[in-house]
Amino acid sequence: MSGCRTRRTVRARRRRRALPVLLLSALLPAVLLVVAVLLVVAGAGGAEAAGYRYWSFWNLDGGHWTYATEGPSTARPSDGDVQGFRFAVSADSQDASKPRGTAGFAAICGKTPARHGAKRVALVLDFGTRADAPSGETPPAARTACARVPADATTAEALAAVAKPLRYDTNALLCAIAGYPAKGCGEQVTADGGGAKANGGGTGGKTAAGSDGQDGGSQGGSRSGSDGGGPSLGLLAGGAVVAVVAAGAVWQARRRRHG
Known part of the structure; x- marks a missing residue:
């Protein structure tokens, strides 16, 4: 047993x-x-969002472009300032594409005489590359313009004086300069270049007529580049x-x- x-x-x-x-x-x-x-x-x-397709807003300081700290609707440049807009796909302000070229005030506004009660603002308009363009659209060539506007005018008003037609969405976001692009507004873009959704949050909006600042690129990056x-x-x-x-x-x- x-x-x-x-x-x-x-x-x-x-x-x-x-x-x-x-x-x-x-x-x-x-x-x-x-x-x-x-x-x-x-x-x-x-394979999700690579960024947002939008117009970013810049200031030329000492020959170098710096990302604007406020939107064009509240920025009030002085006579002699140089400001730029660049259309591109970017995730945030850290990787945003700068306007190409560093033409100074004299080169842009040298032939526009000063006038009492007015100011001259030099604008650089960079419509970006084909890679950043919406499907079916071709970006116009970059150009400069000298806007002579009232002394208290904002950047948005200076832009309207030389780059019509401008297009805004229902939230007063700046969607197009000189008619480009013909459609879309701050849409989120996937890694393969396709648009994921229109009106992509704050990215385009911070370059808007009704914006109180320009930090939208970083907001776009937090939505697209993070896992939440x-x-x-x-x-x-x-x-x-x-x-x-x-x-x-x-x-x-x-x-x-x-x-």
């Missing part, structure tokens, strides 16, 4: 030792499936592996306690 009990005890111990292995084997396919799904989701996320603060792929996959290891450890502890 003791021999039978000994054999049964040995078999029971072997079964208990095998349980963690069986558990890990059963959970491994599920873990692999989770990791595969996360990889697919991560790949889809990488969710856990990363590595964290989720690592958590799944830890869960499996922890389950195995529990079974191992139980085996030792009852062994």
Whole structure:
């Protein structure tokens, strides 16, 4: 009888030792499936928005373009200032494309005489490249213009004086300068160049007639280049592996306690 009990005890111990292995084997396919799904989701996320297609607003200072800190509707340039607009796709103000060329005030407004009660604002209008253009449209050649406007005029008013037709959307976002582009307004653009949605948040809006500042590019970047603060792929996959290891450890502890 003791021999039978000994054999049964040995078999029971072997079964208990095998349980963690069986558990890990059963959970491994599920873990692999989770990791595969996360990889697919991560790949889809990488193909989401690349940025927004919009007119950005700049100031020329010391021969260098700087991203404007306020919108053209509130900016009030002085006589002799040089300001620029660039149409391009960008995620935020850090990667926004600058107007090409650094023509100074004298080169642009040298032939426009000063007038009492008025000011002259030099404007550089860069319509961008074919790669940034909406489907079916060709960007006009970049050009400059000297706007002579009342002394208290805003940049938006100076722009309207030399680059009509301007187009705005219902939220007073600046959509087109000199009729370009013919359609669209600050739309979100996917990594393959396709438009994802029109009126893409604050990006175009911060170059708008009704804007109180210009920080829209960074807002666009936060929508398109971020995962919204969710856990990363590595964290989720690592958590799944830890869960499996922890389950195995529990079974191992139980085996030792009852062994």
